[in-house]
Every structure is written in structure tokens, then in C-alpha cells.
Amino acid sequence: MRWATFGSTRAALARGETTCEAVTTTFLRAIARKRHLNIYTYVDAEGALRTAREQDRQLATGEAPPLAGLVLAVKDVLCIRNWPVTCASRMLDGFNAVYDATAVARLRRQGAILIGRTNCDEFAMGSSNENSCYGPVLNPRNEIYAPGGSSGGSAAAVAAGLCHAALGTDTGGSIRQPAALCGVVGLKPTYGRVSRYGLVAFASSFDCIGPLTNSVEDAALILAAMAGVDERDATSAPVPVAPEPVGLTDAARCAGAALRVGVPKEFFGEGLDSTIRCSIEAILHRLRAAGAVVKDVAMPHTRYGIATYYILATAEASSNLGRYDGLRYGYRPAPDGRKRIDLHALYAQARSEGFGKEVKRRIMLGTYVLSSGYYDAYYAKAQRVRALIREDFDKAFQEVDALVTPVTPVPGIKLGSMINSPLKMYLSDIYTVTANLAGVPGLVIPIGAHASGLPIGLQLLGRPFDETHLFRLGELMMQLAKD
Amino acid sequence: MASYETVIGLEVHCQLQTHSKAFSPDSAAFGARPNHHVDPVSLGHPGTLPVLNRRVVDFAVRLGLATHSRIAPRSVLARKHYFYPDLPKGYQISQFEDPICTGGYVDIGRRIRLTRIHIEEDAGKSLHDQDPESTLLDLNRCGVPLLEIVTEPDLRSAREASLFLQKVRQLVRYLGISDGNMEEGSLRCDANVSIRKASRAPLGVKTEIKNMNSFRHVERAIEYEVARQVCVAKAGGTTREQTMLWDPIRQETRPMRSKEQAHDYRYFPDPDLPPIVVTPEACAAIKATLPELPDARHTRYVTDLGLPAYDAGVLTDERPLADYFEAVLAALLALDGAPGVHACAKAASNLVMGDVLRALKANPSAGFPVSAQRLASLAHLRMSGAISSSGVQELFMLMMTQKGTAKEIAMRHNLLQVSDDAALIPVVAQVLAANPMQVEQYRSGKKSIIGFFIGQVMHGFEGSADPKRVRVLLSKALDSPAP
Numbered sequence: 001m002r003w004a005t006f007g008s009t010r011a012a013l014a015r016g017e018t019t020c021e022a023v024t025t026t027f028l029r030a031i032a033r034k035r036h037l038n039i040y041t042y043v044d045a046e047g048a049l050r051t052a053r054e055q056d057r058q059l060a061t062g063e064a065p066p067l068a069g070l071v072l073a074v075k076d077v078l079c080i081r082n083w084p085v086t087c088a089s090r091m092l093d094g095f096n097a098v099y100d101a102t103a104v105a106r107l108r109r110q111g112a113i114l115i116g117r118t119n120c121d122e123f124a125m126g127s128s129n130e131n132s133c134y135g136p137v138l139n140p141r142n143e144i145y146a147p148g149g150s151s152g153g154s155a156a157a158v159a160a161g162l163c164h165a166a167l168g169t170d171t172g173g174s175i176r177q178p179a180a181l182c183g184v185v186g187l188k189p190t191y192g193r194v195s196r197y198g199l200v201a202f203a204s205s206f207d208c209i210g211p212l213t214n215s216v217e218d219a220a221l222i223l224a225a226m227a228g229v230d231e232r233d234a235t236s237a238p239v240p241v242a243p244e245p246v247g248l249t250d251a252a253r254c255a256g257a258a259l260r261v262g263v264p265k266e267f268f269g270e271g272l273d274s275t276i277r278c279s280i281e282a283i284l285h286r287l288r289a290a291g292a293v294v295k296d297v298a299m300p301h302t303r304y305g306i307a308t309y310y311i312l313a314t315a316e317a318s319s320n321l322g323r324y325d326g327l328r329y330g331y332r333p334a335p336d337g338r339k340r341i342d343l344h345a346l347y348a349q350a351r352s353e354g355f356g357k358e359v360k361r362r363i364m365l366g367t368y369v370l371s372s373g374y375y376d377a378y379y380a381k382a383q384r385v386r387a388l389i390r391e392d393f394d395k396a397f398q399e400v401d402a403l404v405t406p407v408t409p410v411p412g413i414k415l416g417s418m419i420n421s422p423l424k425m426y427l428s429d430i431y432t433v434t435a436n437l438a439g440v441p442g443l444v445i446p447i448g449a450h451a452s453g454l455p456i457g458l459q460l461l462g463r464p465f466d467e468t469h470l471f472r473l474g475e476l477m478m479q480l481a482k483d
Numbered sequence: 484m485a486s487y488e489t490v491i492g493l494e495v496h497c498q499l500q501t502h503s504k505a506f507s508p509d510s511a512a513f514g515a516r517p518n519h520h521v522d523p524v525s526l527g528h529p530g531t532l533p534v535l536n537r538r539v540v541d542f543a544v545r546l547g548l549a550t551h552s553r554i555a556p557r558s559v560l561a562r563k564h565y566f567y568p569d570l571p572k573g574y575q576i577s578q579f580e581d582p583i584c585t586g587g588y589v590d591i592g593r594r595i596r597l598t599r600i601h602i603e604e605d606a607g608k609s610l611h612d613q614d615p616e617s618t619l620l621d622l623n624r625c626g627v628p629l630l631e632i633v634t635e636p637d638l639r640s641a642r643e644a645s646l647f648l649q650k651v652r653q654l655v656r657y658l659g660i661s662d663g664n665m666e667e668g669s670l671r672c673d674a675n676v677s678i679r680k681a682s683r684a685p686l687g688v689k690t691e692i693k694n695m696n697s698f699r700h701v702e703r704a705i706e707y708e709v710a711r712q713v714c715v716a717k718a719g720g721t722t723r724e725q726t727m728l729w730d731p732i733r734q735e736t737r738p739m740r741s742k743e744q745a746h747d748y749r750y751f752p753d754p755d756l757p758p759i760v761v762t763p764e765a766c767a768a769i770k771a772t773l774p775e776l777p778d779a780r781h782t783r784y785v786t787d788l789g790l791p792a793y794d795a796g797v798l799t800d801e802r803p804l805a806d807y808f809e810a811v812l813a814a815l816l817a818l819d820g821a822p823g824v825h826a827c828a829k830a831a832s833n834l835v836m837g838d839v840l841r842a843l844k845a846n847p848s849a850g851f852p853v854s855a856q857r858l859a860s861l862a863h864l865r866m867s868g869a870i871s872s873s874g875v876q877e878l879f880m881l882m883m884t885q886k887g888t889a890k891e892i893a894m895r896h897n898l899l900q901v902s903d904d905a906a907l908i909p910v911v912a913q914v915l916a917a918n919p920m921q922v923e924q925y926r927s928g929k930k931s932i933i934g935f936f937i938g939q940v941m942h943g944f945e946g947s948a949d950p951k952r953v954r955v956l957l958s959k960a961l962d963s964p965a966p
Contacts, residue, residue: 079530087529098523101530200529205754234534234756316754319562322573323527347566370564370749379751 005215006070006164013059013069020052020059020069024113027071031116031162037138039153039162041076042084043116051113065111067225072107073157073166076117077124078209079198080104087200088132089122091354092330101198102233103167103209103226110225115163118153122356123321124169124202126150127177127425128413131358136415141183142453146413148178151212155182158212165213165222169199171206172309173407173432176444179212180407180457183446185474186212187219190464191439192237194223195230201320203313204235206436216445216475223467242468259473261287262297262400267431271409279448279456280406286480297396297403301388302434308389309433310426311369311382318366321359326350361422386437393438393461402473403461405431407444412454435461443470447481487678487716489709490686491638492598495651497630497661498605498669499542505604505628506533506576506756513667517621525625527571532755535560539628540759542660543583543602544769546630549654549776550597552587554766560602560756563748569607569620577603577631579750583759589634589654590778591646596635602759603629630660636675636686641705645698648672653777657802665697674705677722678712687712688722692736694729704729708736780805788812789825794832797840808835810855811862818863830862838879853882861889868902868949869893902949904956907940910948911956914939925961933957 012018028045048071058064074080077087079097086092100108108114121131129152130136137152139145140160147156151168155178158166168175170188179186187210194209201207211222227241263284268277288294325347326332331354335341355363369378396403408428418425435442441462448456458477462470504511507524524531547554561579582601589595607622632651638644652663652670663670672695677687692708695701707729712722727736775783777799784795799805811831821827839858843851861879864870870878870893881892893899901907914936915922925932933954940953 079528085529092529095529097530098528196530197532198530201755203754232534233532235532235754315751319564319574319749319751322564322566323529323571325566325568325573327568328526328571329528343568344566367749370751372747372749375749375751 004161004164005213006067006218006221007215009069009164020055020113021049023069024048024052024071024115027115027161027163030160034140034160034162037140037143037156037160038135039119039137039156039160040073040116041086041088041119041134041153044083044114048113048115055111055113065109067107067221068111070107070110070112070222071115071164072112072222073116073118073154073163074104074114075120075124075151075154075166075168077120077169077200077202078104078167079200080114080117083117085117085200086133087123088120088134089355089359090133090331091324091351093354095330097198099198101209102195102230104198106226106228107167107222112225118151118157118166120153120168121150121174122359123200123317124150124171124174124207125317125358125362127173127428128415128418129153129156129178130415130419131356133356138415139182139412139454141449141455142412144414145181145452145454146415148181148408148413150174150178151186152178152182154212155179155184155186158182158184158214165211165218167209167222168212169202170208170210170432170436170442171202172313172436173429175208175210175212176432176435176442176457176459177408177429179444180446180459181412181454183449183455183457184212184214185216185219185446186210186444187223187467187470188435188442189223189227189467190237190441191436192235193227193239193241193441193465193467195226195228195233195236197230197232197236201316203316204320205316206309206313208436216443216471216478219443220467220471237465239465259287259292259402259476260400261292261294261473262396262403263294264297264299264302264396264403264405266299266302267403267405271430272406273409273411275411275450276406276409276456280404280458283447283458283477283480284404286483287477290476290480293400294404295400297399299392299396299403299434301385301392302430304385305389305434305437306426306430308382308385309429309437310365311378312386312437314362314366315369315379316366318363318370321355321363324351324354326354330354358422389434390438393434393440397463401462401466401469405459405461407431407457407459411450411456412452431459440464441467441470443467443474445474445478445481447477487680487709487713488682488684489640489705490636490677490679490689491640491644491705492636492675492689493632493634493638493644493647494673494675495632495634495648496671497546497632497651497655497663499539499628499630499660500662501536501538501542501628503536504626505536505539505602506626507531509626511627513669515623517619518623520623521625525571525622527573527625533576533626533753535756535759536628539602540583540761541769542628542658543600543630544761544766545658545660545773546632546655547584547587547600548766548770548773549658550584550587550589550600550632552584552597552600554761555581555583555585555759556761556763557581558583558601558759558761560753560759561750562753563603563750565746565748567606567609568618569609569622569625571607571622571625575604575606576753576756577601577750581758583761589647589650591643591650593637593643595637595643595647598633598635600630600632603631605629636677641702641709644674644705645702648698648701653800657774657776659774668696671696672701674701674708676705676708676712678709678716688724690722690724690736691726692729693726693739694731696731700729700731703734704736707734711736774802777802777805784828787824788828790828790832794829794836797836798832804835804840807839807851807855808832811835811858814856814859815862818859820867821863822866826866827862830866831859834858834862834865834875834879838876842879842883852884853879857882857888864889864893868952869899871900871949874898874900897947900947900949901944902952904952907948907953907956910940910943911936911953911960914943915957915960922961933961936961 128146129149154166159182578601584600655661677689
């Protein structure tokens with residue numbers, strides 16, 4: 001793929017070596033060729049080409065928006081006006097969004113060409129992209145493996161060269177884990193950095209929209225375009241957005257000497273794949289050699305991360321998914337011939353048939369932890385643990401500027417291997433969920449590959465609203481990984 | 484029934500007169516065509532988020548201050564979950580553990596304590612009686628802001644409950660936060676009713692009555708329910724804790740289906756909405772804009788204006804009437820030759836309570852055409868004696884349809900009466916001189932014959948003399964020693 005990154009495409013467009021239309025056509029052909037990977041749930045070829053041609057005209061007159069030529073795929077949990085949005089669930093069968101998500105609207109204004117929607121786990125619940133009404137996505141690096149989840153389609157689309165970049169969402173690791181398993185760059189921004197308006201909610205206090213890309217620079221460009229306070233999201237933060245990071249590479253090189261990087265030992269314990277461990281240690285060695293301070297830090301509450309996350313996230317999910325009842329939109333069960341339908345029976349039937357297994361499991365877990373009599377033991381207690389986990393991060397960031405960790409304990413997930421062991425699946429989120437509990441940003445970069453061809457990813461966690469620092473560090477470490 | 488004491492607590496819902504809804508920019512106006520104020524947020528579409536309308540907070544603080552409540556510096560919006568077709572999100576945004584106001588009171592002769600006042604959003608409307616086959620939904624009301632006012636079990640009779648409600652209605656109308664219209668549902672009330680043997684006995688088992696949509700129904704329903712509970716108690720039974728529906732046609736309460744009663748609302752803080760913060764400065768700023776409230780106004784009318792308590796009650800019942808009265812009084816006091824404040828207040832009060840209220844009742848919807856300035860001119864004319872009491876009524880009716888001051892219209896229609904001594908004294912002298920026999924009779928003790936003289940003088944003016952003044956002048960002439 002010649003124009004794998006938007007950065008390179010933009011330079012080529014500036015030199016007049018290609019056109020937006022040609023780039024878009026190239027991606028559309030690739031999509032058609034790789035249909036068996038089951039990545040896209042919807043492709044808007046006509047719309048994408050129309051936008052591309054319009055941008056070519058604008059480029060000729062110098063009026064093109066800054067991200068003209070950026071071919072973008074969007075996870076099927078973000079609303080795009082007049083497009084279907086299904087969350088890979090039967091429940092939203094036939095539902096079309098009536099408005100653009102804020103992040104999508106901002107990127108569209110900046111020139112993004114929306115090419116299609118990507119497959120994912122149903123309502124973003126899963127770590128392998130196998131909980132989808134469209135069926136699983138195949139990992140483009142090795143097709144007997146899952147791409148990870150829940151933004152598996154987005155990660156696979158970028159890895160397979162079916163777009164420049166894709167938007168994903170990250171509630172407990174759903175951008176970072178598939179980015180690592182597909183060998184692309186994935187950013188979970190700080191909670192509140194990007195408006196959630198138009199993101200179909202899974203767990204409202206965790207959900208983040210972020211980019212999956214083939215370069216750190218692309219991730220930074222996309223973040224800058226969609227970030228910022230939004231009057232339609234009361235949890236969006238009025239923290240200024242760093243300007244577009246020009247000359248990322250040079251700045252990153254210079255930054256090496258001044259870096260202090262923490263290595264939390266709780267993230268390198270039992271169960272971590274040895275190849276992943278070795279790759280990360282090798283990089284850290286080079287980082288030290290480049291002049292950075294690398295030190296151990298303690299994150300003592302990390303071990304409560306999974307339990308805390310699965311209590312709070314399922315509680316919020318059970319509430320957020322209450323609106324899907326089969327009455328006003330989406331899936332409605334076929335009438336069974338009775339003249340009068342009992343309301344509660346209709347709800348039960350719609351929700352039993354409309355939701356998949358994993359979604360129902362989480363709704364039930366969440367309903368249970370919020371039930372009267374159990375609230376204090378589960379929800380309230382988990383909130384207190386969440387505060388402790390946040391404190392772990394605050395303390396660590398007093399000593400270091402960023403943390404380096406693995407993304408996932410396992411080298412890959414073979415298709416079908418974890419479908420019947422949900423608990424094992426939940427435990428594989430161990431290195432990613434704490435960032436969501438604390439609201440801090442996390443950047444995943446590819447640093448190597450296993451013998452199987454599956455890539456190895458590395459996670460950088462940073463201070464709230466300091467994504468810029470993660471970009472510099474990420475760029476530097478990707479260079480070190482290549483050297 | 485004398486051997487039982489009634490104990491009532493009320494939950495009053497008051498719809499706020501904001502332009503937009505509690506959590507979306509949708510119009511909150513009453514009376515639009517069904518399902519026309521339904522933006523994606525009101526419909527609870529996937530991906531939408533609530534954003535709190537700050538005006539709702541201002542209104543809550545206004546009512547809180549007016550009821551002497553404690554205003555929480557930080558209060559929390561929570562989700563209350565239940566499934567119903569007119570609740571599109573599957574939860575209602577309300578307040579649970581940390582309401583915005585606590586511990587206030589309302590005086591209705593006795594002090595009725597308020598447990599809390601909290602903010603919540605309304606649900607839509609289910610119409611069960613419009614179509615024989617289906618229940619119809621009107622979602623215009625979804626998200627319209629409400630305040631819920633919860634009292635302690637301090638009310639002791641159906642009459643007190645009704646008085647309390649009327650007081651709340653008056654208060655919210657004075658504050659300009661609600662129209663308090665029970666028939667249109669902008670003021671709604673549920674009553675918790677129980678009985679006990681002695682006033683110190685522990686509270687009995689309560690029932691909750693719903694569906695009372697007028698002050699009269701509230702009184703009737705509570706009376707009915709109390710009688711029913713007494714009946715049960717006298718027969719040796721115990722009241723079951725349950726929800727009763729008031730049936731206004733059959734004039735009885737009856738239990739709701741138990742299926743609709745068993746709820747676990749699974750409250751938890753809404754992760755989409757940050758806590759509501761009310762700073763002491765914001766609170767003070769709102770306090771400064773509060774109008775003079777009815778109780779304070781009533782007291783002032785009695786002590787400063789010398790009005791009877793009855794007049795003060797009628798005049799202060801509605802803020803526009805009291806404002807009008809005060810404008811009339813101010814205009815009257817500014818006129819030349821106006822007597823003291825007490826006399827002017829009474830004169831203004833007589834006109835406002837009499838002719839003005841009568842006209843308003845006869846035609847409540849039309850704008851009232853007599854400005855305070857013009858009504859003051861009428862009061863002034865009346866006090867000067869230039870018009871008779873029956874002339875006042877006639878003149879007032881003419882002022883409703885004609886332009887000009889009271890005097891101008893009275894002159895045009897020949898309604899002025901002669902009360903000028905310079906004109907009256909010569910005629911009085913003439914009449915006395917022409918009737919020496921009757922003068923003698925008067926002076927020898929037959930005082931009642933004064934009526935004859937008044938008649939003669941009035942005749943001399945063709946009925947347009949001021950009879951009061953004529954009587955005074957006659958008495959003066961007759962009672963003075965004979966020349």
C-alpha cells in the first residue's frame with residue numbers, strides 16, 4: 001500500500017502526485033478484495049467518491065479543508081447521519097442515525113472522507129470481535145486469529161490497508177487491545193477529551209472515542225481535529241487542545257533525554273507472555289540508552305482493576321441499554337398471532353431475541369449490582385476502589401511522565417478459542433482497564449512481531465490531557481523499535 | 484371518625500415554565516401537536532446525552548429559598564429505572580441521595596415541614612382512551628422539567644392537604660416558575676395517607692393515592708381513603724400498604740394492579756451529568772431577584788395599608804392582582820388632593836376586589852383594558868364625591884370599552900354628581916325656606932323628616948347631587964339654632 005498513512009498521502013496530494021479520488025478508489029478496491037476478512041458492515045462508495053472529487057476541486061483552488069484526503073472508517077457504534085448504526089446487534093436492526101456524532105461531524109468538517117462502518121463486538125462488549133451479529137472479523141496479520149475487540153474491525157481495517165485510519169471506542173481497552181493484536185497505532189484519549197455525543201453508550205463514565213492509525217502523527221492529527229469541549233456532552237472537558245504536532249519526529253528525538261518513564265511491576269507479573277515481556281524490556285533498554293530515566297513504580301490497586309471495572313461498567317451498561325425495548329425503533333419481534341400483546345412479554349421477547357449472549361450477560365450482571373440490597377456491597381464499593389486506582393496513577397505521575405506496560409497478556413486470540421470462557425476473556429483486559437477507571441490517556445504502538453506473524457504492541461499511559469507527551473514518546477519508541 | 488387521627492404526606496410534582504426541556508434544547512411548551520417536541524435527546528436515541536438546563540437549577544433554588552429550605556452546594560442527578568413505553572431511555576433522570584433542597588417548610592396556618600425538593604424530568608404521555616385497539620404515545624412531555632416537593636407527614640386532614648397544595652400553587656406562580664395548573668397537569672400530587680388512634684401513636688400503615696387532578700379531587704380522594712381505612716380498622720382489619728388510584732367518576736379509590744407496584748428503581752448517579760453546584764454567590768444572586776412573597780405582602784397590607792385581613796387575602800392571592808392593586812394605589816396617592824394612605828388603600832381595594840375582579844371573572848382570557856392609572860382616576864372621583872356608588876359601577880363598565888380618564892367619560896355620559904358646597908348650600912337654604920312647617924317638625928324631634936328635605940334638594944339637581952353631602956349640609960343647617 002503506497003499511501004498507508006495519511007501523512008504520506010497528504011504530502012503526495014500537495015505534490016500533485018495523486019488525487020483524493022484515486023486514493024479513495026484504491027481503498028475501495030482493497031475493501032472489495034478483502035471482503036472475506038468481514039471488516040466492513042457498510043461501505044458508502046458513492047458518498048466517499050463524491051466527497052473525494054469535491055476535495056480534489058477544492059485542492060485545485062486552495063480551499064481544501066486541512067484533513068482533505070483522509071479516508072476514514074468508523075466503528076459501527078458511532079452515529080453518522082442517514083447511515084445505519086447497528087452496534088453489531090440485531091437489536092438495532094433497520095435503525096438509521098438521524099444526526100452526526102460530534103467527533104464525526106468535526107472530522108467531516110476537517111475533510112475526512114467517510115468510507116464505511118466497521119464491524120465490532122456487539123455494543124462494544126467483547127475482546128475478540130466475535131460477539132457480533134455480522135460474525136467475527138479475521139485478523140489480517142494471521143487469519144486464524146481474532147483481531148481483538150471490541151474495535152476489531154477498525155484495527156483490522158487499518159492493518160489491512162482498507163483506510164488511512166479508523167475511529168474506535170475504548171471502554172476497557174477496546175481500541176488498544178485490537179491495535180496491539182493487529183499491529184497498528186491506537187489511542188484512547190483522556191476521558192472527556194473527545195465528546196461522546198453520538199457514541200452509542202456502553203459505560204458512560206468509561207467510553208472514549210479514539211483513532212486507530214498507521215502512524216503516531218495520524219493519530220495526533222485526528223485527535224486534534226475531533227477533541228475539545230462540546231455543549232452536547234456535559235462530561236466533555238474544557239481543556240484546550242494542543243495544536244497539531246508538527247515535526248513530531250524531531251521533537252520526539254530531542255525529548256528522549258528529558259524523559260522519565262515508569263514501569264509498574266504489577267503489569268509484568270505471572271501470566272504475561274514471555275515474548276511480549278522480552279520485547280518490551282529490549283525497548284526499555286534502548287530508551288535508557290537514549291538518555292531517559294526508566295524506573296519501577298508501584299500501582300498496588302491494579303489487581304482490583306478487572307473486578308472493579310466489570311462491576312461499574314456492567315452497572316452503567318444495564319442502565320444504558322434499557323432503552324432498547326423493541327417499541328420505538330430497531331428490532332421488534334414478530335407477533336405470535338395473539339391479538340392483545342402483553343407489554344412485559346413484548347419487552348422480554350424483544351430483548352431476549354435482539355441482544356446477543358454477552359450483552360445479556362452484562363445487562364444481568366449490571367442489574368444485579370445495582371439492585372436494592374446489593375448496591376453498597378458492589379457498586380458503591382467499586383466506586384471507592386476506582387478512586388484508589390486513580391490515586392495510584394496520580395502518585396506514579398508525581399515520579400514519572402509516562403508508564404510503559406504490555407497491552408495484553410496473550411500473544412493472540414485464536415478464533416473460537418475463548419467464546420465459551422467469558423471469565424478468561426475478561427481477565428485478558430487486565431492491562432487496559434485501569435486507564436479507563438482512572439480516565440488517563442493510553443497510546444498503543446507496534447514494536448515487533450511474534451513468530452506467528454502476530455504483532456506485539458506496547459502501551460504508554462500518560463497524565464490526563466497530556467496526549468501530546470504520549471505522541472512524542474510513542475514516536476520515539478517506534479523509532480527505537482525499528483533501529 | 485373522631486377517635487382516629489389522619490396523617491398525610493404529599494408528593495407534589497410541579498412542571499417548570501422553562502423554554503427548553505430539562506436536558507435538551509427541545510421546546511418545553513404545553514399544547515403542541517403530539518410528538519412535535521421530540522428531538523433525538525427527548526426520544527432517547529442511541530448516542531444522545533443529557534445536558535442540564537441551568538434555568539431548572541435557578542428555579543429549584545428559587546422555590547427552595549421561598550420555602551426556607553437548605554440549598555445543597557453540591558447535589559447529584561440520578562437515574563431511576565423502570566420500563567414503560569412513555570419513558571424512552573428506560574430511566575428517568577431524577578435526584579435520589581443528594582437532592583438540591585432539604586428541610587424547608589410552608590405555613591398554612593400551621594407549619595408543614597418539607598422533607599426535600601428535587602429536580603427531575605417528566606415522562607411522556609400514554610393515551611389509553613383515544614384508540615380502541617392501541618395505546619397511543621405522545622412524547623412531547625419527555626424531559627420537561629419538574630420539581631418534586633415532598634412533605635413530612637404533617638398534614639392532618641384532607642382540607643389541610645388541599646390548603647397546602649393551594650399554597651404551593653400560589654408560591655410557584657408568584658415565583659414565576661410554574662403556572663400551577665392542576666387540570667393541565669402542571670401541578671400533580673400523590674398523597675400518602677394513614678390513620679392512627681392517638682396523636683402520639685406511631686404512624687399507621689399508609690397507602691399512596693394517585694391520579695388526583697384538581698384540588699377538589701385531592702380532598703375527595705383523601706376523605707374517601709381515610710373513611711375506607713377507618714372502616715377497615717373498625718372491622719378489626721389492617722390496612723395493606725399499596726398504591727390506590729382515585730377514580731373521579733365513581734368517586735372512589737381502588738388498588739392499582741400489584742404488577743405495577745413492585746419496583747426496584749436501581750438508582751445510581753447519572754454518569755452523563757456532573758454534580759449540580761450552587762455557590763453561595765449564585766444563591767445570593769437568586770435571592771436578590773425573589774419577589775415579595777404572598778405571606779409578607781399580606782402582612783404589609785394589613786399593618787402598613789390598614790386593610791382588613793380579608794381584603795389582604797383576596798388581593799395577594801395572585802401576584803398580578805396584587806401588583807395591579809399596588810400600581811392603582813401608587814397612582815392614586817400621586818393625584819392632587821388624595822387623602823391618607825389607609826383611605827386610598829381601602830378605596831383602591833374596594834374597586835379592585837369589586838368591579839375589577841368581577842370583570843376578570845366574567846372574561847378571564849381577555850386582556851384587562853383599564854390601566855392602573857385610569858382606575859386610580861375612578862377611585863379619586865369616587866372619593867371626591869363627584870360620583871355616586873351606583874355611578875361608579877356604570878362608569879367602570881364604560882371605562883372598559885372607552886378611552887379617557889374617569890372624569891372625562893363621566894362628563895361625557897353625565898354621570899357626575901354635584902358635591903360642591905358652593906352649589907349645594909343655596910339650594911339647601913331655598914328648600915328650608917320653602918318648607919317652614921317641616922323645619923319646625925324636625926326641630927321638635929321628628930328627625931326622620933330629613934329624608935323629605937334630601938329628596939327636595941336632590942330634585943333641585945335632577946338627582947345628580949351627592950346625597951351624602953346633601954345630608955351633611957341639611958343636618959348642619961337644621962341642627963344649628965334657629966335664626
